[in-house]
Amino acid sequence: MIDKKYLLDSKQIANFVADGYLRFDQLVPQELNEAVHAEMDDHRIGRGTAGAPLSEVWSESSPIGTVFRLPEIQGIIHSLVGPEPLYDHHAVHIVNAGNEKGQIWHADAIIDTRLHFDIQFFYFAHDTPREMGGTMILPGSHYRRICETDIARYQNFLEQMPVVCKAGTILVVHHGIWHCAQPNLTDRTRYMFKLRLNPTVRQMCLWNIDDIDDPSIPGILSKNHKWYGNDVRLEIVNRIKFWRFLVGDDKFDVGYWMGRLENLPENVLRAA
Ligand SMILES: O=C(O)CCC(=O)C(=O)O
Numbered sequence: 001m002i003d004k005k006y007l008l009d010s011k012q013i014a015n016f017v018a019d020g021y022l023r024f025d026q027l028v029p030q031e032l033n034e035a036v037h038a039e040m041d042d043h044r045i046g047r048g049t050a051g052a053p054l055s056e057v058w059s060e061s062s063p064i065g066t067v068f069r070l071p072e073i074q075g076i077i078h079s080l081v082g083p084e085p086l087y088d089h090h091a092v093h094i095v096n097a098g099n100e101k102g103q104i105w106h107a108d109a110i111i112d113t114r115l116h117f118d119i120q121f122f123y124f125a126h127d128t129p130r131e132m133g134g135t136m137i138l139p140g141s142h143y144r145r146i147c148e149t150d151i152a153r154y155q156n157f158l159e160q161m162p163v164v165c166k167a168g169t170i171l172v173v174h175h176g177i178w179h180c181a182q183p184n185l186t187d188r189t190r191y192m193f194k195l196r197l198n199p200t201v202r203q204m205c206l207w208n209i210d211d212i213d214d215p216s217i218p219g220i221l222s223k224n225h226k227w228y229g230n231d232v233r234l235e236i237v238n239r240i241k242f243w244r245f246l247v248g249d250d251k252f253d254v255g256y257w258m259g260r261l262e263n264l265p266e267n268v269l270r271a272a
């Protein structure tokens with residue numbers, strides 16, 4: 001059983017709902033970062049079987065197995081996809097030294113349009129300054145279920161975020177997030193370790209819900225990332241629907257956003 005102190009809180013989950021990601025800077029200790037870096041250099045990280053329990057994929061003695069057993073990371077996993085998630089796949093994403101081309105904007109494998117969601121960890125085991133790229137992500141893009149590279153014609157978005165970070169930084173993203181690798185203008189190989197996990201339980205109140213009624217939550221859910229212009233209204237509705245799913249409350253609203261849609265003027269008046 002996981003210690004409650006490692007679980008995410010409701011404000012963090014609300015930020016995940018609004019932004020489609022959570023960021024944890026320098027979460028993994030440096031010794032482990034270096035060990036994983038060496039594993040990636042030597043192509044030593046074994047591939048798991050898709051659909052296997054994550055806990056069975058890497059041994060406790062392997063550096064990458066140790067990273068995903070850290071209590072802080074177990075807490076993130078538990079809070080978003082539950083206690084025994086399945087390994088979907090992983091990838092050691094490489095941008096070679098001196099690669100001046102960025103990747104096209106895309107989302108990974110959007111075939112599941114349910115409210116149920118997978119998470120993807122983006123783990124940066126070494127320092128990633130801007131000249132090395134840092135995966136670019138677009139906060140708030142995860143409800144736009146584009147098919148892979150539908151968005152490839154776009155170059156830059158207002159409020160896009162390059163993950164420029166220190167070693168040991170972890171991002172956990174909703175599987176719908178738009179992202180792309182960036183050029184690497186340094187003389188060193190850039191690695192980003194990605195791991196996708198599937199839930200095995202209904203994703204409802206899996207985090208620490210002590211602050212579930214926190215008054216800041218409606219404001220977090222109403223955030224404006226600007227790149228979608230006036231469509232922020234659509235995004236607020238998307239977030240309310242997702243929050244309802246996550247907390248199991250089909251009456252939750254922010255202001256009157258869902259109330260408008262649930263008003264049923266087709267109800268015929270009965271004679272008094
Ligand atoms: O290398 C990166 O930063 C991202 C790579 C990626 O998203 C992909 O190849 O699907």
Ligand SMILES: [Fe+2]
Pocket residue numbers: 106107108179
């Ligand atoms: Fe990708």
